Amino acid sequence: MSTPSRIRLAQCRTSRRTCDVPGCYNPSQKWGRYCEIHDDRCQRTGHPQGHTVGKRELSPYLSSVNRFIEEHEHHPAIEGACNVLQRLLDSARPKRVRSGEMAPWQRTNNWLVHLRENKVTPQEMLATIVAMFLYQELDPANFRSDRHFRHQLVVRLLRLAPTKRDHTTHFRQDRITVGVRDFLSERLCHSKLGALALRIAKHIAQDENKKHDFLRCDIDGYHVPFSHN
Structure with a gap:
């Protein structure tokens, strides 16, 4: 028979367990792995x-992707990806369910409605997805884990629509839940759309690396032996 939750909680509080994050010696929160600070950050970002x-952080990568898409706007894969995203937006229907009872797919559906109502285009969505893959390709150290990357991909995609704020307090009312980030990122990253985004990102990254790798060149006379004086 399993130990009741209240007893387990009391045991965890008296066990003096510390946070699993290296270098953090704060006590773990309840029976979780992390302290309160790192647990909150994990909930918000996908990694403790x-x-x-x-937007500003993603901006240079997005500029490169937008140039690429403009140059290849009539490529069948680009057109096909935009058509898939357009159908996704068109098929979304608002789900009138009480907030606490919504499943991740229902919340995701409502986010897609929010994107459509704010005139977010499939081209903008595709560019943002590819830009995130390009960011990971060129600067992988900025992502702590695959889950961190996937969660941030969804955040930047859904934040293409204006933020909903309370008119009185001005606090954000449209928190992107962990369930939505897990649900949508799983389907984006393990689809042909995700594979195409990665393919485009690698193509752009290859060109970017060639531009900046200016010392990788031949030197005239490199193979001529030096004479002894």
């Missing part, structure tokens, strides 16, 4: 040491 990727 992660950060939220902002």
Whole structure:
């Protein structure tokens, strides 16, 4: 017979367990692995040491992707991906369910409705997805784990629509839940859309690396032996 939750909680509080994050010696929160600070950060970003990727941070990668998409706008794969995203937006229907009872797919559906109502285009969505893959390709150290990357991908995608705020307090009312991030990222990253985004990102990254790798070149006379004086 399993130990009742209240007894387990009391045992955890008296066991003096510390946070699993290296270098953090704060006590673990309840019976979780992390302290309160790192547990909150894990809930918000997808990793206890992660950060939220902002618009400004993604901007240079997004610029490169937008140039690529403009140059290849009539490529069948680009057109096909935009058609898939357009159908996804068109098929979304608002789910009138009480907040606490919503399943992740219902919340995701309502987010897609929010994107459609705010005139977010499939091209913008595709560019954002590819830009996140490009960011990971060029600067992988900025992502603490695959889960951190996937969660931030969903955050940047859904934040293409304006933030809903309370008119009185101005606090954000549209928190992107962990369930939505897990649900949507799983389907994006393990689909042909995700595979295409990764393929485009690798193509752009290869070109970017060639531009910046200016010392990788031949030197005239490199193979001519030096004479002894």
